[in-house]
Amino acid sequence: MRIALFGYGKMGQMIEQIARNRGHEIVAKIDENTQDIDFNSMDVAIDFSMPEAAFGNITKCFNNNVPVISGTTGWLDKYEDAITLCNDKKGAFIYASNFSLGVNIFFELNNYLAKMMQNLPEYKVSLEEIHHTQKLDAPSGTAITLAEGVIANSNYSEWKLDNSSDTILPITSKRIGKVPGTHTVDYESVVDRISIKHTAHNREGFALGAVTAAEWIIGKSGVFTMRDVLNLG
Numbered sequence: 638m639r640i641a642l643f644g645y646g647k648m649g650q651m652i653e654q655i656a657r658n659r660g661h662e663i664v665a666k667i668d669e670n671t672q673d674i675d676f677n678s679m680d681v682a683i684d685f686s687m688p689e690a691a692f693g694n695i696t697k698c699f700n701n702n703v704p705v706i707s708g709t710t711g712w713l714d715k716y717e718d719a720i721t722l723c724n725d726k727k728g729a730f731i732y733a734s735n736f737s738l739g740v741n742i743f744f745e746l747n748n749y750l751a752k753m754m755q756n757l758p759e760y761k762v763s764l765e766e767i768h769h770t771q772k773l774d775a776p777s778g779t780a781i782t783l784a785e786g787v788i789a790n791s792n793y794s795e796w797k798l799d800n801s802s803d804t805i806l807p808i809t810s811k812r813i814g815k816v817p818g819t820h821t822v823d824y825e826s827v828v829d830r831i832s833i834k835h836t837a838h839n840r841e842g843f844a845l846g847a848v849t850a851a852e853w854i855i856g857k858s859g860v861f862t863m864r865d866v867l868n869l870g
């Protein structure tokens with residue numbers, strides 16, 4: 638498979654390594670200064686760039702019939718536009734706030750726990766995410782997906798950073814050293830606490846998930862999620 642990397646930072650470099658080990662070819666490494674992009678040279682594009690760059694990169698790929706795997710976070714105000722464009726162009730698209738197998742299982746666990754807790758108002762829910770100090774967006778995309786899972790199954794109607802009420806689900810974002818990504822969901826009552834936590838030890842899981850998604854999307858058209866790729870039901 639011929640892969641173009643949109644963004645060649647920490648994730649782009651890890652994806653290159655995993656992709657080469659799986660027998661794929663990296664045909665382009667694209668950044669904000671790249672002028673001419675040969676879209677005919679690539680079978681799939683993988684975008685791990687920057688919040689302000691992601692939608693433009695995705696648009697270019699759809700306009701040139703290239704399937705897109707999007708891992709960049711912090712651009713989701715334009716997600717519906719991306720879906721519309723993908724459908725108009727009969728393209729192929731997967732966005733995931735987190736591509737790792739472990740976090741996608743954690744998302745399922747989070748939804749299941751939220752359903753079990755939905756009629757137990759004595760438990761107050763809160764989310765915490767910890768990442769490295771270079772991270773640009775807060776809260777993390779993963780924390781937002783977790784919050785959406787809780788909100789869909791509870792009386793919380795929205796999430797906010799560092800702000801809580803009976804209807805506001807609070808998210809705390811911490812930036813510490815080189816932490817690759819730690820997410821915790823807490824249910825706290827007067828008598829006890831239930832916590833679920835995912836800790837990434839490095840970036841390999843994210844990169845492997847993105848390459849697996851790229852392998853999976855070849856030959857398909859439509860908008861998909863990691864639930865489709867991982868066959869999580």
Ligand SMILES: NC(=O)C1=CN([C@@H]2O[C@H](COP(=O)(O)OP(=O)(O)OC[C@H]3O[C@@H](n4cnc5c(N)ncnc54)[C@H](OP(=O)(O)O)[C@@H]3O)[C@@H](O)[C@H]2O)C=CC1
Nearest residue numbers: 644645646647648668669686690708709710734735736843
């Ligand atoms: N979904 C997931 O599983 C994961 C998602 N992420 C997300 O992926 C994104 C990238 O993370 P990470 O690799 O750690 O970040 P880095 O800052 O290490 O890399 C981002 C790269 O994008 C480049 N860039 C800037 N503008 C453009 C552009 N217009 N087109 C292409 N590339 C551009 C930057 O170049 P320069 O430095 O020259 O500006 C930089 O090399 C973040 O949004 C992060 O949250 C991260 C891990 C997992």
Ligand SMILES: O=C(O)C1=N[C@H](C(=O)O)C[C@H](O)C1
Nearest residue numbers: 710734735772777778779818
């Ligand atoms: O920026 C990162 O590093 C990460 N970003 C993603 C997010 O915002 O959730 C995924 C992972 O946690 C690492």
